[in-house]
Amino acid sequence: MDTLIGVLTPAFLLHLFFHVAVPVAMAALFFRKDFKHATLLMLSGILIDIDHLAANPIVDPDRCSVGYHLLHSFWLIPVYVALALYPKTRLVGFGLVIHIILDTAECVRTGSPLLLPVSF
Numbered sequence: 001m002d003t004l005i006g007v008l009t010p011a012f013l014l015h016l017f018f019h020v021a022v023p024v025a026m027a028a029l030f031f032r033k034d035f036k037h038a039t040l041l042m043l044s045g046i047l048i049d050i051d052h053l054a055a056n057p058i059v060d061p062d063r064c065s066v067g068y069h070l071l072h073s074f075w076l077i078p079v080y081v082a083l084a085l086y087p088k089t090r091l092v093g094f095g096l097v098i099h100i101i102l103d104t105a106e107c108v109r110t111g112s113p114l115l116l117p118v119s120f
């Protein structure tokens, strides 16, 4: 089993950086008047990574999170989009959608296949 230090490649660190930088940048660009509040709510999207604790290894840069971990399930993505569309949950929804987009981009970058629930 890899240690956490072993999986912290520069590319993976960049991925983790984006999980913080993109919500902060979005808050700075679109929610300037309420920057702190918007930043904290959008950063809360990273909390769905708690589901990694149920996997072994907990962190595997070569494993695609989307479709693998419970809170990264395909059926939850429309729920996250719905949260982003509803005004009272918009910021949390944005954070969740940003999180899924970044994780999907990481899957594409690493070439790890999305575990689609249906085959074509």
Ligand SMILES: [Zn+2]
Residues within 6 Å of the ligand: 048, 049, 065, 072, 099, 103
């Ligand atoms: Zn994730």
